[in-house]
Amino acid sequence: MCGIVGYIGYEQAGPFLLDGLQTLEYRGYDSAGICLNDGSELIVKKAKGKVGDLRKLTDDGKNTKGTVGIGHTRWATHGEPSDVNAHPHLSESGRFAVVHNGIIENYQQLKDNLTAKGIVFRSMTDTEVIAQLIEYYYKGDLIDTIIKVLEKLEGSYALGVISQDDPDEIIAVRKESPLIIGIGENENYIASDVTAILSKTRKIYRLENNEIAIIRRDGIRIIDTDKDELHKEIETVEWDVSAAEKGGYEHFMFKEIMEQPEAVAKTISPRLKNGRVVLDEIHLNAEQLRKFTKINILACGSAYHVGVVAKYIFEKMLRIPVEVDLASEFRYRDPIINDRVLTVVISQSGETADTKEAMKEAQRRGSHVISIVNVVGSAIAVESDDVIYTWAGPEIAVATTKAYSTQLAVIYLMALYFADMLGTIVPDEYKALIGELESLPERITKILENKERIQYLASKFFNSRDVFFIGRNIDYALSLEGSLKLKEISYIHSEAYAAGELKHGTISLIEKGTPVIALATHEELIGKIVSNIEEVKTRGADVIVIACDTHPELANIGQAIFIPKSCDMLLPSLAVIPLQLFAYYVSSLKGCDIDKPRNLAKSVTVE
Numbered sequence: 051m052c053g054i055v056g057y058i059g060y061e062q063a064g065p066f067l068l069d070g071l072q073t074l075e076y077r078g079y080d081s082a083g084i085c086l087n088d089g090s091e092l093i094v095k096k097a098k099g100k101v102g103d104l105r106k107l108t109d110d111g112k113n114t115k116g117t118v119g120i121g122h123t124r125w126a127t128h129g130e131p132s133d134v135n136a137h138p139h140l141s142e143s144g145r146f147a148v149v150h151n152g153i154i155e156n157y158q159q160l161k162d163n164l165t166a167k168g169i170v171f172r173s174m175t176d177t178e179v180i181a182q183l184i185e186y187y188y189k190g191d192l193i194d195t196i197i198k199v200l201e202k203l204e205g206s207y208a209l210g211v212i213s214q215d216d217p218d219e220i221i222a223v224r225k226e227s228p229l230i231i232g233i234g235e236n237e238n239y240i241a242s243d244v245t246a247i248l249s250k251t252r253k254i255y256r257l258e259n260n261e262i263a264i265i266r267r268d269g270i271r272i273i274d275t276d277k278d279e280l281h282k283e284i285e286t287v288e289w290d291v292s293a294a295e296k297g298g299y300e301h302f303m304f305k306e307i308m309e310q311p312e313a314v315a316k317t318i319s320p321r322l323k324n325g326r327v328v329l330d331e332i333h334l335n336a337e338q339l340r341k342f343t344k345i346n347i348l349a350c351g352s353a354y355h356v357g358v359v360a361k362y363i364f365e366k367m368l369r370i371p372v373e374v375d376l377a378s379e380f381r382y383r384d385p386i387i388n389d390r391v392l393t394v395v396i397s398q399s400g401e402t403a404d405t406k407e408a409m410k411e412a413q414r415r416g417s418h419v420i421s422i423v424n425v426v427g428s429a430i431a432v433e434s435d436d437v438i439y440t441w442a443g444p445e446i447a448v449a450t451t452k453a454y455s456t457q458l459a460v461i462y463l464m465a466l467y468f469a470d471m472l473g474t475i476v477p478d479e480y481k482a483l484i485g486e487l488e489s490l491p492e493r494i495t496k497i498l499e500n501k502e503r504i505q506y507l508a509s510k511f512f513n514s515r516d517v518f519f520i521g522r523n524i525d526y527a528l529s530l531e532g533s534l535k536l537k538e539i540s541y542i543h544s545e546a547y548a549a550g551e552l553k554h555g556t557i558s559l560i561e562k563g564t565p566v567i568a569l570a571t572h573e574e575l576i577g578k579i580v581s582n583i584e585e586v587k588t589r590g591a592d593v594i595v596i597a598c599d600t601h602p603e604l605a606n607i608g609q610a611i612f613i614p615k616s617c618d619m620l621l622p623s624l625a626v627i628p629l630q631l632f633a634y635y636v637s638s639l640k641g642c643d644i645d646k647p648r649n650l651a652k653s654v655t656v657e
């Protein structure tokens with residue numbers, strides 16, 4: 051969603067701001083803008099459309115002068131995507147400029163009050179109210195003014211503010227929306243996301259709620275809303291620049307698909323020691339674990355699909371009932387949850403608003419929360435009781451691949467770790483599963499080596515109107531992910547169905563030539579899924595079947611993609627690879643904007 055970048059130094063700010071905004075494009079946006087202090091006034095350039103359009107408007111940032119500036123990519127919430135609604139927003143006289151991520155929930159009331167006082171608004175946004183309030187309350191001290199304005203705001207915000215009168219300062223504030231301060235040599239930066247400043251520095255301060263940063267060329271002060279000085283630790287970001295670059299690949303999504311063996315290995319290996327799973331991150335002993343009567347999983351999007359896989363695995367291995375909830379639904383259904391329920395929250399970004407709020411709801415009701423998060427220091431990671439990081443590195447493509455795979459890897463680790471503590475697994479099985487886990491990256495590599503087969507199948511189906519994904523048990527959970535991957539980036543309508551449920555309605559949609567992708571990896575249910583495949587074939591479906599290489603006969607009932615045989619628990623990590631590649635190749639053949647599908651955002655920070 052929206053992205054923020056800011057610069058203060060001795061170079062011209064424009065080119066850096068544009069490069070930073072370009073890096074933030076992956077988050078999803080519909081307009082972009084910059085504002086610079088040219089020494090006498092604030093100059094704003096902003097436009098609906100891509101950062102490329104803004105580049106043209108500003109001659110790559112060269113025709114807008116100034117060594118201090120803020121920039122923004124906007125994903126519209128209040129007010130349609132348009133030039134005027136794009137950020138930065140100026141106060142009425144043009145003295146103050148603001149960029150904002152988040153939502154001001156009481157903006158209408160604040161706007162009505164200011165309008166009644168004769169202040170004229172230009173845009174439909176909630177953000178403009180902040181710029182106008184700053185000007186309204188300003189009596190000569192910008193920090194005092196901002197503290198006063200913050201008292202009026204309800205909702206979430208990461209803010210970058212500059213003033214016409216002070217070309218030597220950027221003020222940054224956050225509440226419930228991420229913001230970091232980058233530390234350079236005689237120059238400093240702000241950003242909503244580290245990737246925007248990685249080319250300049252890896253040293254950062256991570257702002258926390260209600261902290262205010264006063265950023266000058268030669269130093270940074272951080273204070274709280276009582277103006278007390280805060281002494282924060284400098285953090286060094288481990289990600290390097292190349293991790294956030296395409297590195298010769300045409301798309302980030304393809305690069306990230308290919309990075310999966312490495313990402314999964316990085317997530318698993320440090321947690322396997324002497325043939326055992328070690329999860330020091332979890333602060334629960336066997337006695338505490340035994341007291342849980344239910345596991346509650348909360349997530350959105352693909353992370354939710356990992357949760358559906360986890361339900362099958364946890365229930366089978368731990369014999370504890372598991373409920374998986376879409377975070378947005380959980381919050382408002384008065385869930386039955388207390389200190390006897392263990393909550394597992396899954397989120398790549400660690401900032402998804404629904405997931406974060408659902409987590410807080412679970413905590414309020416006494417539940418212990420373990421989060422599985424990729425972005426270090428993100429809100430969910432920090433606010434959960436325990437966090438297990440996935441070491442996927444930065445994921446740029448909107449459609450998640452390597453984050454999904456590393457989340458699955460953590461689920462396996464947790465299942466083994468807990469099963470061992472609870473005594474629900476026999477030593478031989480434990481040992482065998484550890485062995486399989488160690489060889490998982492290698493097996494994923496093997497499937498990736500066979501990608502041309504999937505490319506060929508994609509070339510046969512890329513013109514389809516509808517595609518169905520079917521499976522049973524964990525294969526059903528994977529069908530959900532396969533279907534989401536395809537529809538989100540190729541815009542082909544697709545649906546995932548539990549194979550046994552098809553005949554209760556959906557089968558009426560199958561007609562001659564309808565592609566059906568059937569997952570048939572689950573040994574115990576091969577016979578059942580084969581019957582379901584026959585049912586759709588009889589009605590004209592064109593079937594692709596994904597199966598283990600121990601069942602070559604399945605090539606007789608559909609166009610087969612074989613994956614290496616593995617234990618049931620690990621099969622999702624293998625079967626998901628052809629699904630990701632299929633979605634990628636179909637979208638590529640259709641000429642879609644694969645890394646930035648329309649209307650979608652990588653990090654969804656609004657409800």
Ligand code: G6P
Pocket residue numbers: 350351352353354396397398399400401402405448449450650651652653654
């Ligand atoms: C967005 C992304 C999805 C992602 C979901 C949850 O919708 O487009 O790819 O699965 O958010 O994101 P999270 O960061 O919480 O995993």
